[in-house]
Amino acid sequence: MGATFGTWLLTRLRGQFVGADDYGNRYYRLKGDRPARQGGGRFSRERRWVIYNGEPEGSKVPPEWHAWLHHMVDEVPQKRQKYPWEKPHQPNMTGTPLAYRPHGSVLRGGHRVRATGDYEPWTPE
Numbered sequence: 085m086g087a088t089f090g091t092w093l094l095t096r097l098r099g100q101f102v103g104a105d106d107y108g109n110r111y112y113r114l115k116g117d118r119p120a121r122q123g124g125g126r127f128s129r130e131r132r133w134v135i136y137n138g139e140p141e142g143s144k145v146p147p148e149w150h151a152w153l154h155h156m157v158d159e160v161p162q163k164r165q166k167y168p169w170e171k172p173h174q175p176n177m178t179g180t181p182l183a184y185r186p187h188g189s190v191l192r193g194g195h196r197v198r199a200t201g202d203y204e205p206w207t208p209e
Contacts, residue, residue: 108138
């Protein structure tokens with residue numbers, strides 16, 4: 085489900101579905117909430133939230149939806165043309181088998197290149 089009971093209940097009772105991204109995350113706003121006011125702080129903005137598809141992880145939110153959730157833009161993101169040079173959005177893979185492991189990493193099974201002559205290991209006396 086991707087939501088706590090409280091968020092699920094708020095979504096069912098007062099949530100207005102706004103859209104979904106390519107990853108299956110669903111975005112909502114509070115029905116009848118006041119529109120954003122200039123300079124009023126966090127309580128003067130409409131309430132927006134996401135119900136994640138699967139495990140809740142903030143890095144699963146694509147940049148255009150992140151901007152909408154954090155009130156950087158007011159327009160709901162629409163499908164747009166993807167350019168050939170754009171890479172697809174990837175969530176943070178840290179802690180998974182797909183995590184980035186540089187050459188020489190113990191987790192990669194490799195060995196670090198031997199240090200050159202400018203390194204002297206510390207030895208206690």
